[in-house]
Amino acid sequence: MGKKNLLGLAALVAVLLLIPHLLGNPYYLGVLVWCGIYSLACMGLSLFMGYCGQISLGHAGFFALGAYISGILTTKAGLSPWPALGVALLGNLLVAFAVGVPALRLRGHYLAMATLGFGVIIYVVADGNPFGLTGGPSGFGGIPRLFPKFSLFGLIRSDDERWYYLVWGIVLVFLALLLNMVHSRVGRALRSIHGGEPAAKAMGINSARYKIETFLLSAGLTSLAGSFYAHYMGFVNPPPFGPMLSIHLVTMVVVGGMTNLWGAIAGTALLTILRERFRAFHEIGLLFDGFILILIMLLFEEGLFVGAAKRLRGVVSRRRPAGLPGGASRQTAGEG
Amino acid sequence: MAEKSDGILQVKSLRKNFGGVVALDELSFEVHDGQIKSIIGPNGAGKTTLFNIISGVYPPTSGQVWFLGKNIGNIRAHVAAKMGISRTFQNLQLFANMTVLENVMVGRHCRTKTGFVRSALKLPGAVKEERLTVGAAMELLRFVGLEESAHRGAATLPFGKQRLVEIARALATGPKLLLLDEPASGLNLRETEEVGKLIQTIRDTGKTVIVVEHDMSLVMGISEEVLVLDHGRRIAEGPPRHVQKHPEVLKVYLGEEIPHAQSPEP
Numbered sequence: 001m002g003k004k005n006l007l008g009l010a011a012l013v014a015v016l017l018l019i020p021h022l023l024g025n026p027y028y029l030g031v032l033v034w035c036g037i038y039s040l041a042c043m044g045l046s047l048f049m050g051y052c053g054q055i056s057l058g059h060a061g062f063f064a065l066g067a068y069i070s071g072i073l074t075t076k077a078g079l080s081p082w083p084a085l086g087v088a089l090l091g092n093l094l095v096a097f098a099v100g101v102p103a104l105r106l107r108g109h110y111l112a113m114a115t116l117g118f119g120v121i122i123y124v125v126a127d128g129n130p131f132g133l134t135g136g137p138s139g140f141g142g143i144p145r146l147f148p149k150f151s152l153f154g155l156i157r158s159d160d161e162r163w164y165y166l167v168w169g170i171v172l173v174f175l176a177l178l179l180n181m182v183h184s185r186v187g188r189a190l191r192s193i194h195g196g197e198p199a200a201k202a203m204g205i206n207s208a209r210y211k212i213e214t215f216l217l218s219a220g221l222t223s224l225a226g227s228f229y230a231h232y233m234g235f236v237n238p239p240p241f242g243p244m245l246s247i248h249l250v251t252m253v254v255v256g257g258m259t260n261l262w263g264a265i266a267g268t269a270l271l272t273i274l275r276e277r278f279r280a281f282h283e284i285g286l287l288f289d290g291f292i293l294i295l296i297m298l299l300f301e302e303g304l305f306v307g308a309a310k311r312l313r314g315v316v317s318r319r320r321p322a323g324l325p326g327g328a329s330r331q332t333a334g335e336g
Numbered sequence: 337m338a339e340k341s342d343g344i345l346q347v348k349s350l351r352k353n354f355g356g357v358v359a360l361d362e363l364s365f366e367v368h369d370g371q372i373k374s375i376i377g378p379n380g381a382g383k384t385t386l387f388n389i390i391s392g393v394y395p396p397t398s399g400q401v402w403f404l405g406k407n408i409g410n411i412r413a414h415v416a417a418k419m420g421i422s423r424t425f426q427n428l429q430l431f432a433n434m435t436v437l438e439n440v441m442v443g444r445h446c447r448t449k450t451g452f453v454r455s456a457l458k459l460p461g462a463v464k465e466e467r468l469t470v471g472a473a474m475e476l477l478r479f480v481g482l483e484e485s486a487h488r489g490a491a492t493l494p495f496g497k498q499r500l501v502e503i504a505r506a507l508a509t510g511p512k513l514l515l516l517d518e519p520a521s522g523l524n525l526r527e528t529e530e531v532g533k534l535i536q537t538i539r540d541t542g543k544t545v546i547v548v549e550h551d552m553s554l555v556m557g558i559s560e561e562v563l564v565l566d567h568g569r570r571i572a573e574g575p576p577r578h579v580q581k582h583p584e585v586l587k588v589y590l591g592e593e594i595p596h597a598q599s600p601e602p
Binding site: 187 | 391392393412413414415416417418422423425429430431432433434438441442443444445446447448450451452455456457458462465466469505506508509
């Protein structure tokens with residue numbers, strides 16, 4: 001991770017520490033907790049899509065598995081939340097392996113279809129109430145809290161604040177780790193698979209293996225997000241985990257710029273806040289995702305932030321005398 | 337099996353069918369350690385198919401490929417690289433989403449080992465390995481004369497320089513055998529000459545090079561041996577001078593005289 005990223009991390013930490021003191025309404029803090037939870041899933045998906053160049057329309061399945069396994073184990077098996085979260089993570093990795101090994105032999109549209117199918121299967125299973133475990137269409141509640149009430153010498157005043165610090169603390173740790181990873185041999189290997197798989201293989205990169213490992217990593221992060229969802233909500237039911245969640249996750253990654261971990265977080269924050277702002281028009285949410293996806297693909301291939309910045313720079317430099325070489329190539333991957 | 341042969345690569349009765357099409361037909365030949373061997377032949381002669389089999393892109397239908405005394409017929413591409421076989425591609429396959437330097441650094445992949453965990457934690461070993469990788473890649477860029485372009489996007493370079501990046505990237509894997517698929521196609525006269533010199537320098541550092549090429553002046557200028565293929569079969573093999581005069585080769589390249597079609601004398 002270079003200087004830029006270190007500065008970025010420091011800035012993000014500062015902003016995150018300031019926010020609770022600036023927000024008057026505790027409801028907004030709750031929205032930011034959701035931003036953090038979805039950011040975890042989107043960072044993983046960004047690795048898989050943006051860096052490794054694959055596609056998944058089934059990550060809602062991993063999200064649901066994380067949420068349901070955590071919920072079921074803590075309410076029906078009497079397990080404590082953290083061990084349950086661990087079991088959910090392991091379960092998700094196993095499922096991701098079983099799904100990934102055959103599915104990742106596919107490419108492009110076929111991979112999209114296969115993963116979409118997986119997501120739908122999980123949704124249908126959750127909806128069908130197998131062995132009375134999932135509660136069927138109405139779901140089940142009573143999922144216990146994830147952590148005791150701590151106050152850190154009176155610094156933390158509400159449950160939402162506790163969640164806020166916990167979730168964003170975890171997001172920051174993973175962001176730092178993944179930033180290191182993408183700026184290394186591993187990140188280059190992933191991007192080379194994106195750039196051209198035959199050449200990557202000829203350079204000694206076991207692309208099949210890297211794809212599965214990245215798929216597992218992203219499934220694991222999504223599982224974590226799902227477990228947090230269950231404990232934060234205290235309640236799970238199928239509708240939020242439908243295929244539209246997968247598409248929503250993809251949209252958040254794409255809006256932020258696929259090959260950019262910062263973008264995954266920024267895109268998630270933007271769309272989550274927008275969704276909350278326009279909550280009254282919930283039905284429009286789906287249309288909204290589709291509209292944004294098309295817009296980004298047409299106008300800002302590299303995501304809203306990088307794309308818009310470059311456009312802006314383009315406008316500025318066009319006013320200057322010509323002949324100055326324009327910044328980095330469109331083709332090179334963003335700082336991520 | 338490989339009795340008293342100093343061949344780094346032996347191809348034995350190699351056959352490759354694509355459906356009903358026979359791309360390689362019982363092809364056998366040998367490449368000696370430290371030589372430049374060129375493979376020529378008309379389009380569709382099976383040259384690239386041969387490269388793809390040697391570098392593990394797909395397995396042969398039958399026959400064997402021996403590399404350094406091991407049968408590598410069914411090897412997978414990433415394993416071939418690790419064993420010391422590297423290649424370039426006929427239509428450039430640079431990673432357009434990376435810089436020139438990063439492209440060459442990818443070539444070091446099979447000689448380095450930092451994984452997910454060690455890179456995420458940025459352990460001292462990983463940091464050191466990364467520094468060595470940058471150093472090795474820069475040295476190769478100097479070798480092909482591109483160190484100035486190290487931080488440019490690979491796709492922004494002119495075509496001829498992109499070819500050099502591909503060669504540097506292939507060298508970064510530390511190959512014993514280098515397969516160059518039409519290294520001069522799309523290059524002008526001067527660039528072709530430079531690539532020829534570069535290939536000879538690579539040979540002089542102890543590597544074996546197989547070149548598939550259509551540019552005859554390049555082939556005849558640098559090769560110790562030339563293998564001529566047509567319809568997946570060997571029609572001639574030997575030193576350039578020998579091959580140039582071979583009647584079969586002339587027939588394939590210039591066309592055959594058709595005895596009955598001679599115009600009658602008036």
